Amino acid sequence: MALQEYKYFRPAQAAQLRRLEMTVRGVVEGVYAGLHKSPHKGFSIEFAEHREYVPGDEIKHLDWTVLAKTDRYYIKQYEQETNLRATICLDVSNSMGYGTASFKDTRGNTLVNITKFEYGATLAASLAFMLSNQQDMVGLLAFDNNFRVEIPQGNGPSHLHQMFVSMEKLTPGKTTDISGVLHLLANKIPRRGLVIVISDFFDDPDKLLTALQHLRHARHQLVLIQILDRGETELNYNRPITFQDMEDGSRMQIDPKLIRDDYRREVQAFLDMMKQRCGQFRIDYVTAFTDVSWDVQIREILSRTSRRK
Incomplete structure (x- = not known):
């Protein structure tokens, strides 16, 4: 059966993804024989x-x-x-609407100002297809400060169609509460399995890590994919500019040249902290920059998640 084309998943992606496989190192609970x-x-x-x-x-x-x-x-x-029971959690809060990157899509078109949400949705769709293709069960939870979309774990073309169409209808819009949503999620998933969280993780680090420990206590295998835009991490602006918080709307005029070095150090310290704490709790952690082609990023995710023992 020919694959339908969706905003975040195109037939050209399927040919590459069918050659890939995602496995987990910990034990999981499924419903039939699998990987x-x-x-x-x-x-x-x-x-x-x-x-x-x-x-x-x-x-x-x-x-x-x-x-x-x-x-x-x-x-x-x-x-x-x-088989694996997987849940993909996709952040659709306001901060995920930021985007400055550009790259070529599967049809050779140059896409500009790709938002973190669009990039994250492309990764989510790719991972969902790959898991379904290897006969695993996969569900989708889209969230901001609450659940926006809840699609139970399932499999097959019609299930993927439901997931892909649901993602097309989403737009970033509200403030985020990642930690609160993850606590709810820990109580929502009855069987241990794989939980993939795709977000920029712009939240209170201590609250976030407490919520992640809650999920680990429930014995889920966790994969965090932190979506980043180099415009946010590098601050490569050459003139004074007004920044607006995408979640609370507050504005601040800044000369980037005066704060760039300190800003980059703070960003790197945050990323280093995330990596260190995730390693401490045996959580797979991957940074995903939006100017990296989706297929390269998927391979990096699979490489990282299969590397740690």
């Missing part, structure tokens, strides 16, 4: 542990080596492999 380790023991692929034989167990799973050494009957248990 990822389940917390439930069965008779599958990877050895987990022994347990004593009880009447009714299949003889073929006896460990004959242990029997020869101990004269006792033990059964080999294995990690079942399961």
Whole structure:
């Protein structure tokens, strides 16, 4: 069946994404056989542990080596492999409406002033397609200071269509409360799985990290994709300019040349803190600049999330 073209997902993306695979290192709970380790023991692929034989167990799973050494009957248990249950959380708060970057899309068109939201939505659609293509379950939560869109975990072309169309209808518009939303999310997802959060993470760092710990306590595998625009991180303006807060509307006139070095140090300190704290809590953390082609960024995300043990 031919793929439909959407604003944030085009058929040309599918050809590249079908060659890629996303796996998780921790255990997850799914509903059928797949690529990822389940917390439930069965008779599958990877050895987990022994347990004593009880009447009714299949003889073929006896460990004959242990029997020869101990004269006792033990059964080999294995990690079942399961499909993944994933939730993609996409920030649609006002600050995600900022954009200065440009690059060529899958049709060779030069796109200018790409907003952080548009870039994040493209990554979200790509990850959703890739997860669905490997028979995983994927859902979408779009948020600002509350949930704007809630699409339960599912699979298949019609499910992806619902996700992609929903993203097309979204526009950044309100203030953000990432930490509050993540606390709600931790109570909303009943089974442990993969949670991908796509945001600029412009929130109180301490509150944000407390919320992330809540999700980790629920034993979810977390991937944070921090969307950044170099206009925000570099402050490469050569004349005095008026800045407006995209969430509260406040304005301030600044000469960038006078504060650029201090500003860049503060930005780098924030990014370093995010990286350090995420590593401390075993959370995968990736920075994604909007001037990097989406396919290069997807490969970087997969490289980072498969690297840490």
